[in-house]
Amino acid sequence: MSVVRPMMNRDSQFFWDGTAAGELRIPKCNACGTLRFPPGPACQACDAYDRGYQVAAGTGTVYSYVVHRHPPVPGKELPIVIALVDLDEGVRMVGEVVGVDDLEIGDRLRVDYNRIDDDLTLPVWRLSNEEGR
C-alpha cells in the first residue's frame, strides 16, 4: 500500500509516537497551557519553548471538507474525503475521513488509527455514532 508519508521531525515526533500508541496528541505549552496546532518551536501565546502535549478525546466536528473524486491517486480508492476537523479541545486539524463518500459541515467525527507499518500510524476519522442518541 502506498501512502503519502508525512514529514517527521523533532517537532512532530511526539504526534506520531502518539498515533502509534492510539493517542491523538495535541501540542500544548507547558508554560501557559495554550493548545496549539500545528506544532511549532515557540508558543504563540507566551513565546515559551516549554512544549508538552495533551491527549485529545478524539472527537470533533466537520468545519469544512473536500471530496476528491478524480484524478486517480496511486494506492488509494476514490473518493477520498478530507476534512478540516474542529476538535472538541478547540484546535483544528486536517484529516482523512474513511468509510464515507460524502460529508456535511457539522458532522460529528471520531478518530481512528490506520497502522501502515512500524514507523507510521495515520490518524483517520470516521463518522461518530453518537448522533441520534
Ligand SMILES: [Zn+2]
Ligand atoms: Zn505559552
